[in-house]
Amino acid sequence: MADYDIAVAGAGAVGVCTALWAQMRGHRVLLADPNPPGSGTSYGNACTLATYACLPVNDPSVLTALPQLMFSRDSPLSLSYAHALRNPRWMLSFLANCRAAPSRRISAHLAELLSHADAGINPLIEAAGAQDLVVERGQLSVWSTAAAAEAATAGLERRRSLGVPWRELAPDEALEMEPGLRLPVKRAVHFHAARHLRDPLDFITRMHQAFTALGGTTLTAAVEAVSASDSGVALQAEGQSLTAGHAVIASGAFSGRITGAGTEQLPLGTERGYHLMFRDEAQRVTRPVGWSEAGFYAVPHAQGLRLTGTVEIAALDAPANPRRLAYLARKGAEMLGALPEPDSEWLGFRPTIPDSLPVIGRSPQSDRVIHAFGHQHIGLTLGGITGRLVADLAEGRQPNIDLAPYAADRAYA
Numbered sequence: 163m164a165d166y167d168i169a170v171a172g173a174g175a176v177g178v179c180t181a182l183w184a185q186m187r188g189h190r191v192l193l194a195d196p197n198p199p200g201s202g203t204s205y206g207n208a209c210t211l212a213t214y215a216c217l218p219v220n221d222p223s224v225l226t227a228l229p230q231l232m233f234s235r236d237s238p239l240s241l242s243y244a245h246a247l248r249n250p251r252w253m254l255s256f257l258a259n260c261r262a263a264p265s266r267r268i269s270a271h272l273a274e275l276l277s278h279a280d281a282g283i284n285p286l287i288e289a290a291g292a293q294d295l296v297v298e299r300g301q302l303s304v305w306s307t308a309a310a311a312e313a314a315t316a317g318l319e320r321r322r323s324l325g326v327p328w329r330e331l332a333p334d335e336a337l338e339m340e341p342g343l344r345l346p347v348k349r350a351v352h353f354h355a356a357r358h359l360r361d362p363l364d365f366i367t368r369m370h371q372a373f374t375a376l377g378g379t380t381l382t383a384a385v386e387a388v389s390a391s392d393s394g395v396a397l398q399a400e401g402q403s404l405t406a407g408h409a410v411i412a413s414g415a416f417s418g419r420i421t422g423a424g425t426e427q428l429p430l431g432t433e434r435g436y437h438l439m440f441r442d443e444a445q446r447v448t449r450p451v452g453w454s455e456a457g458f459y460a461v462p463h464a465q466g467l468r469l470t471g472t473v474e475i476a477a478l479d480a481p482a483n484p485r486r487l488a489y490l491a492r493k494g495a496e497m498l499g500a501l502p503e504p505d506s507e508w509l510g511f512r513p514t515i516p517d518s519l520p521v522i523g524r525s526p527q528s529d530r531v532i533h534a535f536g537h538q539h540i541g542l543t544l545g546g547i548t549g550r551l552v553a554d555l556a557e558g559r560q561p562n563i564d565l566a567p568y569a570a571d572r573a574y575a
């Protein structure tokens with residue numbers, strides 16, 4: 163008999179949700195990570211259960227605005243040319259997916275997963291006793307120029323057609339909801355069904371505690387290699403050998419580094435993102451507020467105001483880019499008025515496949531290895547449903563979502 167029924171590599175939002183779902187279903191689960199649960203990209207995000215976020219970064223507007231987006235000091239998107247040249251496959255595929263037809267197809271597949279997000283995460287919130295961390299005030303998106311406000315219409319209509327509810331607000335109404343805003347609001351939309359977490363790390367820590375209380379095992383080590391046979395999977399983790407019925411690869415942007423998992427050849431890249439924390443400024447906003455043209459959110463986190471977002475396409479091991487942090491500080495002051503020096507800053511790695519869809523499903527090499535990574539901008543939101551789908555797959559149950567669009571062997575562009 164194998165040491166464990168299911169071994170999960172990676173204790174971010176996706177891995178911990180997966181481990182807890184599997185443990186709640188009565189399996190013997192091992193969760194392996196060299197770092198503390200929730201301390202990776204899942205730590206520093208915009209805290210939003212963003213059930214409305216079905217529009218991928220891959221959008222035709224990126225193609226037309228590319229030179230301006232990349233060269234302007236005020237751009238929410240930046241690109242390392244050296245990195246792009248070293249990764250032409252990822253880059254070309256990402257751009258090909260910005261065309262209108264793929265972009266529409268991706269939105270539909272993201273909307274399908276997002277429509278199950280609450281059903282996937284609510285049982286975990288309950289199991290973790292984390293109801294006090296969940297705030298039901300929706301998300302507010304604002305546009306500060308007439309041109310961008312007008313250009314947003316197509317995307318908002320696409321969301322509506324995919325079942326995402328939103329309400330148009332008059333600028334005065336938006337400023338009444340968020341009196342701390344100092345922007346000239348030209349358009350405002352309230353995604354009222356969205357929720358946010360006061361502190362994603364606290365949430366993941368509590369899920370991990372629930373996992374442990376149910377009998378789950380944690381190993382503080384990196385999984386280096388997996389080797390599947392008909393009867394199970396052997397895992398190598400920093401000198402230790404373990405066996406499991408199934409192995410789940412949920413190591414976020416690092417998932418391609420585990421050998422033998424069928425992940426090495428997949429086009430997994432990263433969209434790097436940043437945050438700044440201002441300890442005593444949490445009251446500046448009362449819900450996550452996204453300044454759409456600027457590509458970042460102001461979020462009322464339990465530890466202070468968090469300005470977070472932007473996209474930087476660069477290597478996993480490149481140092482943090484001070485220009486990106488300066489951008490957040492400058493635009494944050496434009497959005498909310500003068501701010502003190504930040505108390506801390508952070509760089510994180512969104513795991514991104516160039517078609518902005520996650521990989522959820524059995525490895526093409528072996529049914530014993532299950533992939534669960536690539537959740538780009540919405541892994542906190544989709545962790546719960548991913549965990550439930552993975553548990554279904556490990557049990558041989560038919561999931562209630564068609565997983566073909568998220569399969570590892572799909573066409574990427």
Ligand SMILES: Cc1cc2nc3c(=O)[nH]c(=O)nc-3n(C[C@H](O)[C@H](O)[C@H](O)COP(=O)(O)OP(=O)(O)OC[C@H]3O[C@@H](n4cnc5c(N)ncnc54)[C@H](O)[C@@H]3O)c2cc1C
Nearest residue numbers: 172174176202203204207208210385414435540541542543
């Ligand atoms: C600026 C920013 C804002 C965001 N805002 C939101 C938001 O508001 N809402 C939302 O839903 N999403 C948001 N996201 C996206 C979200 O944070 C990610 O999609 C999510 O954190 C990915 O979770 P993960 O578990 O896949 O990866 P991670 O959280 O990175 O976890 C991966 C884990 O795997 C571990 N690991 C690595 N290699 C190995 C190995 N070999 N063996 C074992 N373990 C390993 C790492 O130590 C890490 O703990 C945001 C992201 C950024 C950067």
